[in-house]
Amino acid sequence: MSINFDKALGIHDDAMLLRSKRAEILANNIANADTPGFEARDVDFKAILRAQGGGDRGDLKTTHGRHFDTGESGNTGTGLLFRNPLQPALDQNTVDVEHEKAEFARNALQHQASYTFLNGKFKGLKHAITGQRS
Amino acid sequence: MSLLKVFDIAGSGMSAQSLRLNTVASNLANANTVSSSIDKTYQARHPVFQAIQDQYMTMSEELDTSGQGVQVLGIVEDKAEPRPIYQPDHPLANEDGYIFMPDINAVEEMADMISASRAFQTNVDVMDAAKQMMQRVLQLGQ
Numbered sequence: 001m002s003i004n005f006d007k008a009l010g011i012h013d014d015a016m017l018l019r020s021k022r023a024e025i026l027a028n029n030i031a032n033a034d035t036p037g038f039e040a041r042d043v044d045f046k047a048i049l050r051a052q053g054g055g056d057r058g059d060l061k062t063t064h065g066r067h068f069d070t071g072e073s074g075n076t077g078t079g080l081l082f083r084n085p086l087q088p089a090l091d092q093n094t095v096d097v098e099h100e101k102a103e104f105a106r107n108a109l110q111h112q113a114s115y116t117f118l119n120g121k122f123k124g125l126k127h128a129i130t131g132q133r134s
Numbered sequence: 135m136s137l138l139k140v141f142d143i144a145g146s147g148m149s150a151q152s153l154r155l156n157t158v159a160s161n162l163a164n165a166n167t168v169s170s171s172i173d174k175t176y177q178a179r180h181p182v183f184q185a186i187q188d189q190y191m192t193m194s195e196e197l198d199t200s201g202q203g204v205q206v207l208g209i210v211e212d213k214a215e216p217r218p219i220y221q222p223d224h225p226l227a228n229e230d231g232y233i234f235m236p237d238i239n240a241v242e243e244m245a246d247m248i249s250a251s252r253a254f255q256t257n258v259d260v261m262d263a264a265k266q267m268m269q270r271v272l273q274l275g276q
Binding site for chain 1: 136143147150154185249250256257259260263266267271
């Protein structure tokens with residue numbers, strides 16, 4: 001009956017960490033917008049979240065040792081990927097600043113969403129502990 | 135805390151862009167600087183940017199090789215030949231009556247200036263967004 005933070009918080013703490021990391025990557029892209037030969041990078045959010053054990057895998061559960069594992073192949077590229085440039089640049093730079101800014105704004109908003117979810121979870125736990133109505 | 139690294143990265147971008155703005159200012163200021171010989175003529179300067187790579191390889195996560203920002207590798211001088219102008223009565227004219235002016239395209243420099251200042255602003259926006267994200271995290275559970 002003990003409170004398990006991992007269970008209570010769900011995927012939101014992982015998601016928030018990942019959002020922070022992605023903010024860093026996008027900031028690096030924007031900082032290197034004028035660097036010749038720089039290739040913009042990004043992460044596949046879904047794949048990483050899946051690799052960290054969070055989220056709905058969408059595959060079948062195995063309840064017996066002889067069941068086939070239908071899960072998607074374990075490590076589906078959790079690293080950094082390169083962005084496909086919309087149009088080639090003369091200096092081989094693949095950063096599209098507008099695109100990166102949009103992604104950064106979206107990431108900040110999703111970060112805020114994760115924060116809201118986490119905050120809600122913490123508030124719920126607090127209510128459970130103190131037994132009071134807020 | 136990777137959000138703290140955003141400040142470093144955006145800061146490196148800001149400092150690189152401000153150096154670029156410096157070179158533009160220098161080029162524009164010296165666009166009309168004449169001299170009496172080709173070697174002594176001012177040459178337009180341009181910074182060379184390079185992405186900072188991680189100094190160390192992290193074993194744990196591949197994610198940690200996301201980069202550290204941008205640095206200025208150096209400043210190169212433009213290869214454009216100075217323009218000789220025939221002005222025998224100029225105090226700096228050489229024995230043939232020529233003075234030399236740097237071949238600086240003011241319009242190009244202005245475009246470079248706008249690009250640099252916009253890129254600077256973008257980095258400031260990134261820093262501001264990261265600040266807001268961090269402040270929000272600090273209020274978690276309150």
